[in-house]
Amino acid sequence: MSFEYAPAPESRDIVDLKPSYGLYVDGEFVEAKNTFKTINPATEETLAEVAEAGADDVDRAVAAARRAYDTVWGPMPGAERAKYLFRIARLIQERSRELAVLESIDNGKPIRESRDVDLPLVAAHFFYYAGWADKLPYAGFGPDPRPLGVAGQVIPWNFPLLMLAWKIAPALACGNTVVLKPAETTPLTALAFAEICAQAELPPGVVNILTGAGETGRALVEHPGVDKVAFTGSTEVGRQIARSVAGTGKRLTLELGGKAANIVFDDAPLDQAVEGIVNGIFFNQGHVCCAGSRLLAQESVADELLDRLKARMATLRVGDPLDKNTDVGAINSAAQLAKIRELSDSGEVEGATRWSPACELPERGFWFAPTVFTGVAASHRIAREEIFGPVLSVLTFRTPAEAVEKANNTPYGLSAGIWTDKGSRILWAAERLRAGVVWANTFNKFDPASPFGGYKESGFGREGGRHGLEAYLR
Numbered sequence: 210m211s212f213e214y215a216p217a218p219e220s221r222d223i224v225d226l227k228p229s230y231g232l233y234v235d236g237e238f239v240e241a242k243n244t245f246k247t248i249n250p251a252t253e254e255t256l257a258e259v260a261e262a263g264a265d266d267v268d269r270a271v272a273a274a275r276r277a278y279d280t281v282w283g284p285m286p287g288a289e290r291a292k293y294l295f296r297i298a299r300l301i302q303e304r305s306r307e308l309a310v311l312e313s314i315d316n317g318k319p320i321r322e323s324r325d326v327d328l329p330l331v332a333a334h335f336f337y338y339a340g341w342a343d344k345l346p347y348a349g350f351g352p353d354p355r356p357l358g359v360a361g362q363v364i365p366w367n368f369p370l371l372m373l374a375w376k377i378a379p380a381l382a383c384g385n386t387v388v389l390k391p392a393e394t395t396p397l398t399a400l401a402f403a404e405i406c407a408q409a410e411l412p413p414g415v416v417n418i419l420t421g422a423g424e425t426g427r428a429l430v431e432h433p434g435v436d437k438v439a440f441t442g443s444t445e446v447g448r449q450i451a452r453s454v455a456g457t458g459k460r461l462t463l464e465l466g467g468k469a470a471n472i473v474f475d476d477a478p479l480d481q482a483v484e485g486i487v488n489g490i491f492f493n494q495g496h497v498c499c500a501g502s503r504l505l506a507q508e509s510v511a512d513e514l515l516d517r518l519k520a521r522m523a524t525l526r527v528g529d530p531l532d533k534n535t536d537v538g539a540i541n542s543a544a545q546l547a548k549i550r551e552l553s554d555s556g557e558v559e560g561a562t563r564w565s566p567a568c569e570l571p572e573r574g575f576w577f578a579p580t581v582f583t584g585v586a587a588s589h590r591i592a593r594e595e596i597f598g599p600v601l602s603v604l605t606f607r608t609p610a611e612a613v614e615k616a617n618n619t620p621y622g623l624s625a626g627i628w629t630d631k632g633s634r635i636l637w638a639a640e641r642l643r644a645g646v647v648w649a650n651t652f653n654k655f656d657p658a659s660p661f662g663g664y665k666e667s668g669f670g671r672e673g674g675r676h677g678l679e680a681y682l683r
């Protein structure tokens with residue numbers, strides 16, 4: 210006997226959407242010449258009209274950030290800066306239900322994740338870096354580490370508020386001021402954060418939020434008044450930014466794409482591994498730079514593992530992001546859906562075998578069923594390129610050495626996973642994997658105290674932990 214799930218919708222009423230939003234510059238919301246719309250990817254309805262910052266707006270925001278840096282924030286003692294950061298962290302907690310709903314409707318991610326993962330981590334990040342603000346002389350970067358000045362920060366759409374927290378919390382803790390540009394499909398929680406800055410009475414100009422698309426981002430990172438550029442997004446744009454910043458004396462950190470191996474050895478607890486594989490690739494619709502998008506299964510257990518994985522995938526609930534039972538929400542945009550489709554089609558054309566559980570997808574909005582490809586060769590595009598969607602490519606291996614070699618056979622190096630019963634094998638493999646984060650018998654675990662970042666084409670620099678301070682100190 211099986212029971213059907215009754216709908217369990219989270220109420221949208223807690224979010225008070227305005228018809229239009231301005232830019233947040235020097236402590237005030239101001240209009241721009243042009244605007245664009247942000248939509249709910251689960252329904253395709255327009256949520257709000259948002260200002261598109263032009264070059265003159267970037268000028269004004271950078272000037273405001275410079276003024277705030279020179280006159281207020283730079284000279285302020287760390288213990289005083291900490292009070293503002295603690296206040297922001299508490300306001301985020303107070304407004305977390307509202308922010309979770311807003312994130313889910315603008316991005317398409319399940320409310321269960323925005324409520325239980327994104328928002329708690331966002332608050333934790335501000336609490337963590339608030340704690341560092343008065344302890345910088347003891348962080349291991351010399352007795353009197355100094356801030357860099359004005360940080361220009363550009364973030365993607367997959368974890369809008371969390372990426373904002375990763376960028377803004379360490380920058381402010383170290384005494385920098387910021388101009389941040391959220392992604393064009395997910396600007397709303399960054400604008401809610403701007404309100405929180407005002408609510409916390411953060412001095413004007415310390416945080417400026419400029420909405421807009423790639424052109425706005427380019428104007429920001431190329432602005433001569435910016436001392437530090439921090440970017441998270443695609444490797445292609447990261448490369449462009451690295452070129453434009455080269456030789457300017459600006460400091461740069463890049464957090465780019467990934468194609469992580471999740472390695473299951475024959476002695477792994479298979480049911481636990483299945484949970485880790487599902488979490489690794491279907492969490493946040495697979496829109497995760499460190500997603501475990503390549504499953505490497507040891508040949509002797511591969512069939513058994515796949516049977517159990519498919520049975521588990523058949524229980525995933527795809528649909529309304531605001532339903533508390535939903536596991537997999539909407540794909541963030543029509544463009545991202547087209548990219549996932551194109552790469553998945555190439556998998557079939559190149560000879561891999563495609564499988565998805567039966568699942569009914571809503572009529573409107575952007576959706577993609579959880580998908581697994583078997584019979585994948587290392588040369589297939591689906592084994593090499595980042596799909597950034599709920600699509601898993603399965604490869605097999607015979608020996609631990611082969612597993613490591615296959616795992617490292619990628620231009621990326623952001624994360625990796627190891628599933629085994631043996632501690633010695635975890636240490637042996639972790640030492641050989643060329644990835645910034647290696648998870649053992651777990652996956653996609655994040656903590657503000659733990660550094661995160663890439664090798665090779667996944668970028669450079671670290672965010673999070675004590676290491677994350679270094680990117681914002683002289």
Ligand code: NAD
Pocket residue numbers: 363364365366367390391392393421422423424425426427428430441442443444446447449450464465466467497498545548595596597
């Ligand atoms: P993107 O790199 O195009 O955009 C990321 C951010 O950079 C956005 O805010 C965007 O407006 C801005 N931007 C675009 N062009 C810019 C430029 N020339 N100069 C400065 N800023 C610019 O990424 P996307 O369109 O969101 O997604 C494309 C691909 O990037 C995805 O399919 C995925 O493969 C990858 N991606 C990776 C991450 C990650 O966390 N590592 C996040 C999102 C996307």
Ligand code: MN
Pocket residue numbers: 247248249250314315316394395396
């Ligand atoms: Mn949106």
